[in-house]
Amino acid sequence: MSGVVALAVTDGMLHFELSLAYEVFGSAPADVDVPWYDVRVCGVDAVRVGRFRLEPDQGLDGLRDADTVIVPGWADTDLEPPAELVGAVRAAHEAGARVASLCTGAFVLASAGLLDGGRATTHWAHTGALAARYPRVEVDPDVLYVDNGSVLTSAGKAAAMDLCLHLVRLDHGSAVANAVARRLVVPPHRAGGQAQFVTAPVPARDDHPLAALLPWAIERLDQPLSVEDLARQAGMSSRHLGRHFRAVTGTTALQWLLTQRIRRAQELLETTDDTVDVIAAATGMGTATTLRRHFNRTVGVPPDAYRRTFRDADAPLSRRQDRPVGHLAPRR
Structure with a gap:
């Protein structure tokens, strides 16, 4: 079954995150x-969104019946979130809902106490304010999203899309x-631990070294690629390649390879019956x-546990606090 x-x-909600x-x-x-x-869209009477x-x-009491509650960003973070919204989100989580915030929606989750003692993120421009107002929250300003199981937070705009696709x-x-x-013409996956922004955008030119290198490497994941192999293919030194990788992807070449x-x-665990040995060979793990x-x-x-999760056709799709599936955000 699919969840609510x-x-x-x-x-004051941000219309982009809500629409997304x-x-x-x-x-x-x-x-x-x-x-x-x-x-379902739950709120108190008519609301102004942008x-x-x-x-x-x-009404907000509809959150109690949800499997997943999404709290979009809201504009005026200098104000405390509405008490009725905070209370409804807290009650939904206590009832078993998975709760996720997009962008500055993290302030609502923090006000509800759902982020206390855990790691969270929000738009980089507001991480300082979030950390100052809620000192019990470990605010990470450098990641796209954080998955703590039943509570998830994302940075702004495009990172909100990343978190929704992650769910x-x-x-x-x-x-x-x-x-x-x-369907949405967006990248299918960016790891949650990727930097919120990088010092240079991904170049649009087709002749940029990494534009050809990244798909070349993905087609050869079954091979034991090294940084030297990538540098040789790109026609540059390993040090020069490292600078390009950091600027374009926000991570190192080796970490990017491991993520891929x-x-x-x-994907192979979800879609095939291949043994772990066969998958290890197919992914270059040896x-x-x-x-x-x-x-x-x-x-x-x-x-094996990951595969069993996706083979359990009777398991609910959203209400899975006990589901043994993690995320690709690097442990810090």
Whole structure:
């Protein structure tokens, strides 16, 4: 079954994040056959979202029946979030809902006490304010999103899309999340630990070294690629390659390679009956022992447990606090 996704709205919500979440969860991709989410907009009376007036489907008490609650960003972070919104979000979490904030929606989760003692993020321009106002929250200003299981937070705008696709991936697997990304014409996956912004944008020129190098490497994940191999292919020194990788992707060449190998392993675990040994070879990990070590450290569970999760057709898709699936954000 697909779960209920409730969008918690109030005056002053940012319309981009709200619309983004509705677009991701509100429409199933045409080329996949899976039960989709039941999306509801919950708020108090009509609310002002940017320049628009929005009529919610039901009141904030509707959050209690949701499997996933999405709290979009809101504009005036100098003010305390509305008490009725905070209380409704807290009650939904206590009732078993998975709660995710987009951009400055993290202030609502923090006010509800859902971030106390845990790691969280928000738009980089507001991380200082979040940390100062809620000292019990470990605010990480350098990541796209943080997945703490039943509570998730994201940075702004594009990172909100990354988190929404991450939720779809947890619920339905990589193939479906990729289909959603393809429909929306956005990158299918960026690891949560990737930098919020980099010193230079990804160059649009087709002749940029990494523009050709990245797909070349992805096609050869079954091979034991090294930084030297990548540098040789790109026609530059290893040091020069390292600078390009950091500027373009926000991470190192080796970490990027490892993320691609783990992502490929997840797809094979979800979609094939290949043994862990075969998947280790197909992803360039060499041995099952190496794959298990990196997979467990990165995703948070062993490959076999990950596969069982996606083979359990009777498990609810959203209400899974006990679900043994982690995320690709590097442990800090």
